[in-house]
Amino acid sequence: MSNPTAAMLVIGDEILSGRTRDANMYHLAGRLTEMGIDLKEVRVVSDEDSEIVGAVNGLRGKFDHVFTSGGIGPTHDDITADNVAAAFGVPIGPREDAIAILATNYANGRDDINAARMRMARIPEGAVLIDNPISKAPGFSIGNVHVMAGVPKIFEVMLDGLLAKLTGGDPVVSETVRLHIPEGDVAGPLGEIASAFPAVSIGSYPFSNAEGYGTNIVMRGTDLALVAQAAGKVRVVFDAE
Amino acid sequence: MSNPTAAMLVIGDEILSGRTRDANMYHLAGRLTEMGIDLKEVRVVSDEDSEIVGAVNGLRGKFDHVFTSGGIGPTHDDITADNVAAAFGVPIGPREDAIAILATNYANGRDDINAARMRMARIPEGAVLIDNPISKAPGFSIGNVHVMAGVPKIFEVMLDGLLAKLTGGDPVVSETVRLHIPEGDVAGPLGEIASAFPAVSIGSYPFSNAEGYGTNIVMRGTDLALVAQAAGKVRVVFDAE
Numbered sequence: 001m002s003n004p005t006a007a008m009l010v011i012g013d014e015i016l017s018g019r020t021r022d023a024n025m026y027h028l029a030g031r032l033t034e035m036g037i038d039l040k041e042v043r044v045v046s047d048e049d050s051e052i053v054g055a056v057n058g059l060r061g062k063f064d065h066v067f068t069s070g071g072i073g074p075t076h077d078d079i080t081a082d083n084v085a086a087a088f089g090v091p092i093g094p095r096e097d098a099i100a101i102l103a104t105n106y107a108n109g110r111d112d113i114n115a116a117r118m119r120m121a122r123i124p125e126g127a128v129l130i131d132n133p134i135s136k137a138p139g140f141s142i143g144n145v146h147v148m149a150g151v152p153k154i155f156e157v158m159l160d161g162l163l164a165k166l167t168g169g170d171p172v173v174s175e176t177v178r179l180h181i182p183e184g185d186v187a188g189p190l191g192e193i194a195s196a197f198p199a200v201s202i203g204s205y206p207f208s209n210a211e212g213y214g215t216n217i218v219m220r221g222t223d224l225a226l227v228a229q230a231a232g233k234v235r236v237v238f239d240a241e
Numbered sequence: 242m243s244n245p246t247a248a249m250l251v252i253g254d255e256i257l258s259g260r261t262r263d264a265n266m267y268h269l270a271g272r273l274t275e276m277g278i279d280l281k282e283v284r285v286v287s288d289e290d291s292e293i294v295g296a297v298n299g300l301r302g303k304f305d306h307v308f309t310s311g312g313i314g315p316t317h318d319d320i321t322a323d324n325v326a327a328a329f330g331v332p333i334g335p336r337e338d339a340i341a342i343l344a345t346n347y348a349n350g351r352d353d354i355n356a357a358r359m360r361m362a363r364i365p366e367g368a369v370l371i372d373n374p375i376s377k378a379p380g381f382s383i384g385n386v387h388v389m390a391g392v393p394k395i396f397e398v399m400l401d402g403l404l405a406k407l408t409g410g411d412p413v414v415s416e417t418v419r420l421h422i423p424e425g426d427v428a429g430p431l432g433e434i435a436s437a438f439p440a441v442s443i444g445s446y447p448f449s450n451a452e453g454y455g456t457n458i459v460m461r462g463t464d465l466a467l468v469a470q471a472a473g474k475v476r477v478v479f480d481a482e
Contacts, residue, residue: 014444016280017413017461018270022263025285029259039257041292044266044283047444051282074425075445076432116428151447172258184315187357191317203255203288204316206392220258 003038003169003222004064009055010044011071011080012150023152024069031159036169036222037065047071052083060087060145065166067159070150072139074116081140084147085124095123098138105136131161170222175231179238182206182213189237190217197230199223244279244410244463245305250296251285252312252321253391264393265310272400277410277463278306288312293324301328301386306407308400311391313380315357322381325388326365336364339379346377372402411463416472420479423447423454430478431458438471440464 008028014020025042032039040063045051052071059066071080085092098121099113106112113121120137123129130139130146132154139148139158148158179186183206194202200221207214219230234240249269255261266283273280281304286292293312300307312321326333339362340354347353354362361378364370371380371387373395380389380399389399420427424447435443441462448455460471475481 013442013461014446014459015266016270016283017415018267018272018274018280019415019459020446021267025256026259026262029257031259033259039259040287042257042283042285046281073445073447074428076428076435077444114425114429116432117425119428120425174258174260184355184358184361187315187317187360188355191357194317201254203318204314205255205261206314218255218260220254 003036003172004167005038005040006032006065006067007041007043007059007063008039009052009059009066009068010042010150011047011052011068012044013047013077015044016046024150024155027152027156028067028069028159031163033172035163035166036171037166038169038172047077047079049079049083049086052080053087056084056087056145060143064144066145068145068147069155072120072137072147072149074119074137078119080147081122081124084142084145087145088124088126088142090125090142092122092124094118094121098123098129101129101138102136130158132158133161172220172222173224173227174218174220175227177217177219177231177234177238177240178214179217179234179240180211180214181238183215186215186217186238190234193230193233193237196233197226200226200230202230202234244277244413245408246279246281247273247306247308248282248284248300248304249280250293250300250307250309251283251391252288252293252309253285254288254318256285257287265391265396268393268397269308269310269400272404274413276404276407277412278407279410279413288318288320290320290324290327293321294328297325297328297386301384305385307386309386309388310396313361313378313388313390315360315378319360321388322363322365325383325386328386329365329367329383331366331383333363333365335359335362339364339370342370342379343377371399373399374402413461413463414465414468415459415461416468418458418460418472418475418479418481419455420458420475420481421452421455422479424456427456427458427479431475434471434474434478437474438467441467441471443471443475 103109127140127142203218205216221227344350368381368383444459446457462468
């Protein structure tokens with residue numbers, strides 16, 4: 001059986017404007033690889049209703065899981081939850097359990113939940129909450145869409161809780177062989193090795209340093225023995241260590 | 242008149258697997274913002290023909306420019322050029338001018354261009370070359386799609402040459418006001434300011450440090466005076482410096 005698939009949707013004008021460098025994509029990619037969920041696509045879209053709805057619906061129909069990051073805070077530009085609800089065609093409103101959780105974050109409990117903060121307790125109908133041990137405001141899963149915060153520390157801790165509940169697949173293992181050979185001289189024989197190991201994904205990444213041009217060959221797959229065999233073949237063919 | 246729009250398409254199993262942290266998106270976002278081209282979407286797709294063709298066609302119809310990164314080297318996993326040609330429905334093959342440029346990279350000129358390297362001289366019909374002063378293998382523009390290398394140093398230098406030939410818009414300027422106030426207390430009044438300045442995009446980004454919770458308010462827009470006016474209003478309303 002093949003591994004579950006996933007997409008990530010980053011809601012982020014601050015990424016698209018170049019103000020902030022995304023950190024969540026790199027983190028999510030590593031975590032999913034470890035547990036055998038194949039991240040197949042990432043989209044970064046702007047903070048516009050139609051863009052978010054379109055991306056949620058495009059991705060949730062195509063992949064087993066969609067992980068979103070960003071846009072679930074208390075301010076006017078936090079529009080992710082509303083648009084996820086719209087994508088699913090369900091109502092959204094403040095939910096009692098979310099309000100109770102949120103209240104634990106403030107000195108005066110519910111009395112400190114002003115109208116803006118109440119926005120963070122608005123949950124689409126039918127969703128399941130995702131814990132946020134840091135600032136309490138929960139994320140949520142609805143169908144196969146998992147909605148999390150954009151602040152990296154909070155994204156990461158929400159993801160920890162969420163992934164513990166998801167079923168992974170066969171972890172993808174990888175092995176890298178570093179060749180001090182330019183990519184153009186590697187390419188021909190490497191293509192033949194790739195053809196001989198169809199179940200191993202073989203990537204080739206050129207580098208250059210003071211010693212000249214070289215190429216990292218990365219073997220990836222769920223069958224540890226096959227990955228090792230392909231790496232061994234690369235070492236023999238290119239006379240590498 | 243509104244600014245030209247753009248999307249980025251990253252072809253990158255190595256990003257999706259978490260092996261490599263993308264650097265080109267952040268660089269491109271900053272450069273485009275400087276010259277008034279609005280980056281509206283980024284997609285990262287896997288090294289699969291149908292995914293690349295689908296993304297190229299989806300994005301080129303929607304935005305004024307599409308910038309791609311990755312997948313134009315000599316190895317079996319470099320399939321971007323073929324798929325861009327397929328997306329446009331045009332033939333692709335080695336082109337004389339591209340071969341001549343490529344030859345300048347090798348000690349023995351054309352004699353060093355083996356079958357794998359010849360792949361890097363394959364250019365879709367009707368495309369215009371993009372210079373690569375580092376490793377010579379050119380990128381290309383076809384229609385509104387600009388195809389560049391994934392290695393950051395090479396992506397950046399290709400982009401330099403390309404952007405010099407594109408027409409920008411009004412540069413987007415931004416101003417940040419740092420508030421030592423939690424986002425939930427900022428949200429209400431900030432929403433009113435945002436409504437009063439519809440031509441200014443106002444984003445709110447929470448942070449926490451040893452001193453407690455705070456919020457960065459970022460005003461962005463093409464009208465310097467309006468951006469400054471909105472920032473001034475934020476300072477007054479929140480009693481900030």
